[in-house]
Amino acid sequence: MKTYVIIFLSATMLALGGLLALNAIGEGPVETGYAIGDRATDFSLRNVDGNMVSLSDYPRAKGFVVIFTCNDCPYAMAYQDRIIALDHKYRPLGVPVIAIQPNSPEAKPGESLDKMRERALEKEYPFPYLLDEGQSIYPQYGATRTPQVFLLEKTPDGNIVRYIGAVDDNYRDPGAVERKFAENAIDALLAGREISPQTTKAIGCSIK
Amino acid sequence: MLVGCGEKRQRAVPPEGETSTTQGREQVPTGEASAFPIYDFESFEPLLHQGDGKIHIINFWATWCKPCLEEMPHFERIHAEYRDKGVVVVLVSLDMPNMWKSRLEPYVERKGIKSRVVILDDPQQHDWIPKVSPQWGGGIPATLIYNQERRTFHERGFTYGELVAEIEKFNL
Numbered sequence: 001m002k003t004y005v006i007i008f009l010s011a012t013m014l015a016l017g018g019l020l021a022l023n024a025i026g027e028g029p030v031e032t033g034y035a036i037g038d039r040a041t042d043f044s045l046r047n048v049d050g051n052m053v054s055l056s057d058y059p060r061a062k063g064f065v066v067i068f069t070c071n072d073c074p075y076a077m078a079y080q081d082r083i084i085a086l087d088h089k090y091r092p093l094g095v096p097v098i099a100i101q102p103n104s105p106e107a108k109p110g111e112s113l114d115k116m117r118e119r120a121l122e123k124e125y126p127f128p129y130l131l132d133e134g135q136s137i138y139p140q141y142g143a144t145r146t147p148q149v150f151l152l153e154k155t156p157d158g159n160i161v162r163y164i165g166a167v168d169d170n171y172r173d174p175g176a177v178e179r180k181f182a183e184n185a186i187d188a189l190l191a192g193r194e195i196s197p198q199t200t201k202a203i204g205c206s207i208k
Numbered sequence: 209m210l211v212g213c214g215e216k217r218q219r220a221v222p223p224e225g226e227t228s229t230t231q232g233r234e235q236v237p238t239g240e241a242s243a244f245p246i247y248d249f250e251s252f253e254p255l256l257h258q259g260d261g262k263i264h265i266i267n268f269w270a271t272w273c274k275p276c277l278e279e280m281p282h283f284e285r286i287h288a289e290y291r292d293k294g295v296v297v298v299l300v301s302l303d304m305p306n307m308w309k310s311r312l313e314p315y316v317e318r319k320g321i322k323s324r325v326v327i328l329d330d331p332q333q334h335d336w337i338p339k340v341s342p343q344w345g346g347g348i349p350a351t352l353i354y355n356q357e358r359r360t361f362h363e364r365g366f367t368y369g370e371l372v373a374e375i376e377k378f379n380l
Contacts, residue, residue, distance in 0.1 A: 074270075074272050074304055074307075078304075144346075144347050145345075145346060165334075166333070166334060169331070169332055169333070169334050169335075170332065171331055171333070172304065172305070173331065176331070178332075179334075201333065201334050201337040201338065201344070201346045202333045202334060202337070202346050203302055203333050203337070203346050203347075204346055204347065205272070206273070206275065206347045208274075208275075
């Protein structure tokens, strides 16, 4: 009996999966990945220094600025100094930056672990720069483009998604930024205030 | 006084048939110029609401976006084959100012692009992306197809056949 229930459930899930897949071919973006309030998965991904990195490696962290970014995207390049600045500012406060490169090096040779290492050394990245090998993590988060920020709060129930979106409101000119979306979100999280806005939109490079 | 310094960026002329006098939001001038009209979102927005009975295909792309370039020939073919049937193609480049001369113009020249090309240069993306479509997450390629009766938005790439199928859902 139990087996039948499981089979029935599996069939239902397959059917649902099929519907979602159909929808993906149809119109508009499909709501997959995390929403605000969801618990984010941990991972074990290779860093440019060769070591594996997980969120659980940071027992004292209060949260994480998980940023999906990469080497060659013009927007990612425009933001790399600001991502470094985020880490300098918030790592000492318990919210370090964890950068994940989600593109497949097979599809984009400029995004290999070697090329990532070159960039990390050149820019002296103070944060881990991880390769999403096999591309298993970014789809779970629902990252769609680079750069994209997922702010996580560490709680007894796991790492909870508190903000998804852009670093700020002006990719082109850091001096003309009016709203530091990510910083405001981290400040609010640390102060126990409500985060607003919880999601923002920006043009980015699609992940391949 | 330094020539060019502090000069206001030239505003794109309003779309044909429009006599809008609204001024776009002032931005930090980049000092960059282009052979193509440069819009901020405010001056660009009328292109998303033309009430001229035509079907408008507004494609958002950039030269650094590989899937955008892959579908470019399809939009060009639509322009060639449907222009006389009341279909207007507008290719909206989101290339950054430092790419207009170095990448965008050479690309359009090299490929002999015949569709209308405009530049949307407005860094306040969080404000204008939802005004193009609430469905848009910000990825490109992205394409808006509309006339007075119908409006569809697609955050994905197209084949020629898929594009024709979408157009034919409209009353030509």
